[in-house]
Amino acid sequence: MSGPLYVPVLPARSHAAGAFRRLWPDVRAAIRPLWNLPPLPGATPEALATAVGKYVGPVSAASRHGGWLDAPFGEDAQTAALAEALFLFCELGWLRPVTGPERTVAQQAAAVETARRCLHGLGVRVWVTGEWDARLGEAVRVLLARTGPEVPVDLLLDMGAVLDDRPDAGKEALRALDALMPLAVWRSAVLLGGGFPRVTADMLEEGWCESARAEWRMWHEVRVTGRAYAPLLGYGDYGVQHPSALAQAPTPGSGGPPWGVLRYTTDRSYLLFKTLTRGPDRIAVNRSAARRIVELPEFRGAGAGQGEEWLSDCANGPLTTSKGVGGPREWLCAGNLQHMTYVVQGLSGG
Template identity: 35%
Template sequence: MAALPSYIPGLPVKDAALAGFQHVDIPDKMRVQPLWTIPPQGGQDDELAAYLRGKAQNLRDGPGLHPGWLDARNAEDALDLVVLHVWEEVCATLMGTELRPVTGPERDPAQQSAAAETAQQWGNGLGVRIRLGNAPDVDLPPRSRELLGRLRGHGLELDLLLDLYEVGSADNGMTRALSGWREFGALAGWRTVALLGGSFPWGAKQLKDHDLTVWPRLEWQVWEGVRDLLGDRGVCVAFGDYSTVHPRTGDAPPAQHPFIYEKPRYTTAEHFLIGKGKLRGSGEESRMQTLAARIVGDPEFRTSHSAGELWLQAQAAPDVTTNPGSPAVWVQKGHVQHITFLAGQMNEPDH
């Protein structure tokens, strides 16, 4: 059994996130266990089956992508396809799998039972993901009690994944997180308790044109407050976030993006540094060198710390022609530096 995680990045099963996590050095991710979410995909059953099977194979065959959790909530209207083409595909190796299925109180009872049975077969435990919305949901506590009642007979180790999803205010996030713990913390003897949330902006409207925007890591502020309060009561809360993408990235359907800007990104102790450069297809000059130089010149920049920093350093080099890359490259490099940094940040003495 893998050691319990200290950091849980919520990542979509997309090429940029898969490659980004694989490029994190192994010592840096020894206590990092992702919560993988399969994004939605339309199409007929045969198309959906092939899509789900491909995502499961990406996770199964990619070295270093587990242990962790796997959430297929965006396809669970076709539960039979999830069971056959995700869960059975993921464990189709001689060694089984180190991933854990995920359920939640809002899911169909059939999904809850199927996830519990799968977790029992795999022997690694079950993730219970509870979305803590901005408005109280009066149905959530009774549904959670019903779910835990269904799970009791399976003898499973359970992981509580309290998910704030989008965090727009530290005060609101703290209120939601503590309320969630009061409602759900005593429902089971949880093996892992994690608090997830993300404040990275969606799109580029909130960013300064041709400039660097300093954006607060609100989910980090919330977690620090919750950790301190619950730590005094003997509760260890693992930190979770959505890396350097918006939480919606794992749940939004494929979409055409007419306005794509150069967007290098970087993580410091309390902030994201996010560039907004050239609009693709506009014919204007790239701003990547200037933006990367601004990031590399920040006092908190960690020179040559990971493949993410090395890429930014190459982009920032004066009088050197480089390819500014594509959105997938910017996202991948953002994941590498962020996850590498968070793995170290969580190992600091006061965390």
């Protein structure tokens, strides 16, 4: 069993695709994203085809080294149309379809058929957002029996939100892996989890806050157990967004709160600094937030990656112009650039 170095769970949205494309080539080559189509409630087959092209086209073009493509929020009535629309991108690129034990039989069958036709394999995404339920193991066994041994399968064990209020996540992940690993000759197995918090204004009352990288800790807990599969277990996270961000349906307009956040990932923590989206103090506050990051002992310098470069430029820009200050999309992009680069370099010993 072998697999990718790093699997970020990313929304199939322009900000994530843009950040992924901007990564240094060696960093991007080490990553196999799990792309997620957003909810498209009530969309007709014609509208689905257009939406899939809009959201998946850019991420497919960026994923030349492979990855997975999932539509976890697809409605039952959309199964056939989604399968047809997603097949094109799995066939032309190196993206693999995804299914899971809780999906409908129709969705499972569509994903398996796509995997057979595209010859890239199938991702089996198993969500364990609380305690491990042994019935999931039986459901995975049934799904694998339907799939057949001729289709290579990848295990994507998704623990969902892994925050400090879930201290037993490592134990639950281990219980799940002990049950799932014997069920197949997995081509790869990845442990996924999201440790980035759901950011609120209250969290940033002091201008900044810190949150532990609990998903990183969970992965290490499993890796040191001595299990035969542990050294080969891949690492994945949800980048610098809370897992619930995947379920946000596309919304028109440019509204939003008057505040935002700059993000910086360190070995053990996520550091969050408050920014402003509007108001007369926006430029000064935002440059000050970036300056606080670049003055951190953990800051690795402008040459460490595009995220650090952007933060340095923002911190050192003039207070007389808003150029380089950015907005929510730029802040999110910079955070993902810094985070993904940091994770790859850490996993590869760089």
